Amino acid sequence: MNPSSHTPAAPADLWQHYGAPSPAGSPRSVDARMYWDWYQRTGPGAEILGDVAGRTVTELGAGAGRQAAHVAGRTAAARVLAIDSSPTQHTKARALYGHVPGVEFIEADAADYLHRHPHGADVIYSVFGAVDFTDPRATLPAAASALRPGGRLVFSTLAHYRNGTPPETDCRPADIPTRTGTMQRWVLDATVWEKLLGEAGFEACQTQTLPDPGDDTSLPMTTLLICARMPAEPV
Numbered sequence: 001m002n003p004s005s006h007t008p009a010a011p012a013d014l015w016q017h018y019g020a021p022s023p024a025g026s027p028r029s030v031d032a033r034m035y036w037d038w039y040q041r042t043g044p045g046a047e048i049l050g051d052v053a054g055r056t057v058t059e060l061g062a063g064a065g066r067q068a069a070h071v072a073g074r075t076a077a078a079r080v081l082a083i084d085s086s087p088t089q090h091t092k093a094r095a096l097y098g099h100v101p102g103v104e105f106i107e108a109d110a111a112d113y114l115h116r117h118p119h120g121a122d123v124i125y126s127v128f129g130a131v132d133f134t135d136p137r138a139t140l141p142a143a144a145s146a147l148r149p150g151g152r153l154v155f156s157t158l159a160h161y162r163n164g165t166p167p168e169t170d171c172r173p174a175d176i177p178t179r180t181g182t183m184q185r186w187v188l189d190a191t192v193w194e195k196l197l198g199e200a201g202f203e204a205c206q207t208q209t210l211p212d213p214g215d216d217t218s219l220p221m222t223t224l225l226i227c228a229r230m231p232a233e234p235v
Contacts, residue, residue, distance in 0.1 A: 028096045030073035031066055036127055036156040036210065038221040043210040046070060048227065050152055052077040055122035059083060060110040061129020065093030072103035085109045111138045114146035121146050126155040132185055137171060140200035150232040158187045159209055159222035171196060193226055202228040
């Protein structure tokens with residue numbers, strides 16, 4: 001057989017250890033609120049997304065679907081698109097929250113999907129999701145192209161590495177070991193994020209930190225929560 005006729009192998013699913021244990025688990029009820037911080041126990045909730053009534057909201061890196069199910073079930077959003085590139089996470093999310101009206105689970109690369117659907121979203125958000133694990137020089141321009149004029153991008157990310165090491169002061173990823181391989185994660189200083197957002201076309205950016213002192217079983221962690229907005233009129 002001609003080697004050139006071989007179908008390229010699918011990339012390894014580095015999130016398999018999260019989705020595989022219970023891909024067909026029982027449907028779950030929608031959480032009463034959502035969190036943006038690392039430990040999911042403090043800070044603002046879905047209100048940080050702004051007025052989503054009748055709007056299309058897109059999550060990048062939806063994982064098991066908890067946040068997307070909350071936005072669909074507890075806000076007045078008209079449509080919630082929950083995007084994740086992991087087949088096992090996608091399967092798990094559909095099993096757990098596929099019954100929630102208004103949420104659509106989509107297995108796709110986040111940046112690719114956004115580029116293929118320009119001006120299709122009013123709000124885009126990510127909770128330690130695809131914005132953390134894909135090059136922001138690709139993801140942020142893709143988000144900008146997918147937002148309608150005046151649209152918002154909201155995401156939470158690590159304000160420092162989990163071991164306490166300060167964030168990067170330029171756009172450089174770190175290799176993070178997983179149970180199934182190694183993945184890249186972007187842990188960037190707030191000023192770097194602000195610069196990248198400006199270069200992508202966002203006109204306004206607000207950042208806040210959500211510190212957590214930790215406890216006997218968890219290390220201190222600080223979350224960086226960033227809200228950015230596209231110009232009200234196309235540039």
